[in-house]
Amino acid sequence: MWAFIHKFGSPPWFFRFASTAVRWLLPVVIGALVFGAVWGLLYAPPDFRQGNSYRIIFIHVPSAVVALAGYYVMASAGLVSLVWKIKMADTAMRAVAPVGAALTFVALVTGAIWGKPTWGAWWVWDARITSMLILFFLYLGVIALFEAYDNKAAAAKACAVLSLVGTVNIPIIYKSVDWWYSLHQPASIKFTGETAIDASMLYPLLVMIAAFYGLFALLVLVNMRTELLATYRQSAWLRSELG
């Protein structure tokens, strides 16, 4: 068990792991994305009230879900790097931030596009939209702090502290729906009790959420691999690895 964790902390081992994982994940993720998108966009039935415009849900919801989860991944990696000083956790945290920021941005933009036909406005100041925007700011803060340090080891630690403090805001983001009455509909997928969304729409949505998780993992691994290539470009193990 512990040997397994030690392996994860070793850059050469992780480089090999990431290379293999990327090779396998890439076709799976592309396949799932195409499958889910075709199912959702072409074959799922149109919505009773919103017609076809609701179909953006198949991009909007997965990116929002994964963007939120990404912040937890970043904060957990930060905790691991602060407590156990594992180098790869630093790299992971640094790799998650831009991916998370991009997904948050996608969620915001698709939300705005969805809002125009549904609510008649591109932007509505409602609780959930605002908390996604704040999540975007949190990601940008981590990226900006990382860029500001010249010493990258210290930068990673500083970002770890910041992202851990930022998790204070995440429960508020989730809870905001309950706290403030808003234009936004309450969450449709519940893991307990009945879901308010029909199975014909739910299944493609779940496929897309899974595909976005895969995409997130893929992009993070690619980022980490690039980071390793840049950091260890002078090392012997990397040269022998690349042949």
Place this chain on the structure above:
Amino acid sequence: MQPDLLKFLGFQAQRHLRGALRRPGDIVNPLVFFLMVVTLFPLGLGPDPDVLADLAPGIVWVVALLSSLLVSGRLFQSDFEDGTLEQLALAPHPLALSVLAEIASHWLLSGVVLALVSPVFALMLNMPGQAIPVLMASLLLGTLCLSLFGAIGAALTVGLRRGGVLLSLLIIPLTVPVLIFGTSAVREAVLGYDPGSWLALLGALSLVGLVVAPIAAAAGLRISLEA
């Protein structure tokens, strides 16, 4: 807490307060900034007293947040530059405790003072009288939260040459709940409802901040000292 730690806490707070009182400009300038920005709003929005009264809770709170951001950025600056911070980090007492003393004395001289003079700004913006005690209470609790969050940002950016704007980027998202609770409390009071629950939330947030922020800021200071 051991008596030794309490004595250390008191000594540190005394040192900060004494140092700050020798530079009264640092206490007065944020208030002048506050006054000037509050003056800008009627100039930008027009002098209609009803419009101003509607917007007053938000204006006063946003300006308080900005002026608190301005001040808290320099929280550890002088201690960092003259090497005091390194000595505190080497001291046998926890660094978080010195940070707590620093934050507390900073809050006494910025937040508490701001809360005390806030009725003047409220009256300038035509805020109804019954909301003013609530405004003061919300600012009293809220500025404590802002100082605590600001300390974390200040600790992480103290060693950086271009820390100013970066600090705002780091801290503004964290201060959103403070702003929401604070303005909601004042707005409820303006409408004649009970603002108690919002003030309680602010109190809860400052208690969480009192526990978390000194530890996070101390960790941030150690990172800044290493870099």
